[in-house]
Structures are given as C-alpha cells and as structure tokens.
Amino acid sequence: MAQGAGDDLSSDQYAALAAFRYRLRRFLAFSEAAAAREGLPPQQHQALLALAGHRGEGAPTVGFLAEQLLIAPHTAAELVSRMVEGGLLTKARGTEDRRRVELALTPRAEALLRGLTAAHLAELRGLEPALRAVLRESLPGAPRGGIERGGRARVEA
Numbered sequence: 001m002a003q004g005a006g007d008d009l010s011s012d013q014y015a016a017l018a019a020f021r022y023r024l025r026r027f028l029a030f031s032e033a034a035a036a037r038e039g040l041p042p043q044q045h046q047a048l049l050a051l052a053g054h055r056g057e058g059a060p061t062v063g064f065l066a067e068q069l070l071i072a073p074h075t076a077a078e079l080v081s082r083m084v085e086g087g088l089l090t091k092a093r094g095t096e097d098r099r100r101v102e103l104a105l106t107p108r109a110e111a112l113l114r115g116l117t118a119a120h121l122a123e124l125r126g127l128e129p130a131l132r133a134v135l136r137e138s139l140p141g142a143p144r145g146g147i148e149r150g151g152r153a154r155v156e157a
Helices: 013-038 040-052 062-069 072-084 105-138
Strands: 089-093 102-106 144-147 153-155
Touching: 040 062, 040 102, 040 105, 062 089, 062 102, 072 089, 072 102, 072 105, 102 105, 102 144
Parallel strands: none
Antiparallel strands: 089 102, 144 153
C-alpha cells in the first residue's frame, strides 16, 4: 500500500466505505432488475434518464449521451439507433445546425421512465438513512443532515 494521505485510516473507515459500496451495488442491482422487468436493458434505462434530465441549451444529442454514459460516441450512436428502432427515441436534424442530430423521448419512453423513476425514488428514500449513517462514519467532520429537494445539503446542528 502506498504511503501518504491515507496512512491514518481506521478499520472503521474501511468498514464504512465497504458498507457504502455495498449499498451502491445493491441499488444498482435493484435498478437493473427494475429495468429488466419493464423489458428495458439497463443501458437504455440510463440513456432515457440522462436524456429526460438534460438541462443544457437545445435538445440533447448523441454526443451528450456519450458523455453522460461514459461511452464512445460511436457506441452511443449504435445505442440511439437501437432505441429509435425500439420506439423509445426520435431523431431530428437541428433547425439551426443541420449537422446536429437532436434526440427526444417518445411517449412510450416517457411512460416507462415515469414508472421506473417512481420506483427508484422510493428505493432511494429507503436507502437514505443507511447511506447517511455510512457517510457520517466514513467522513468525520462531514455535515449531518441529508439532501433536500433540489439537491441541497440539509445540515443538522
């Protein structure tokens, strides 16, 4: 093990980090199973979520999707093609820049994503106390509280 900033780590911190990673893996397993029950491969679910959550200027593109999913642009283009064929996405040329291919969810995709998101949020609500406890144990001096709507930290005194 390299010496340096981590030399003063305790076994409690290792345990807390292991517990946190375990909770994350459980959430990801839940997510993949929930998507599969809807007949949706996990990567397509992630793509729908990224596109629905896009807050940039203009419509999302294949490049945006590649960035969000941490995949190569040609892989994202193949994914988009499969999703268009499956009735989940539409592609359209940009009105101002015809080289730009803009993506949009179909009503079918929106309905699928709505149900999956509700299930995921319920799962996260159940995980929040355990994750908060793990973070408190592994990050001494971290603010206590939780996450408020809008993503802001709620700090307890």
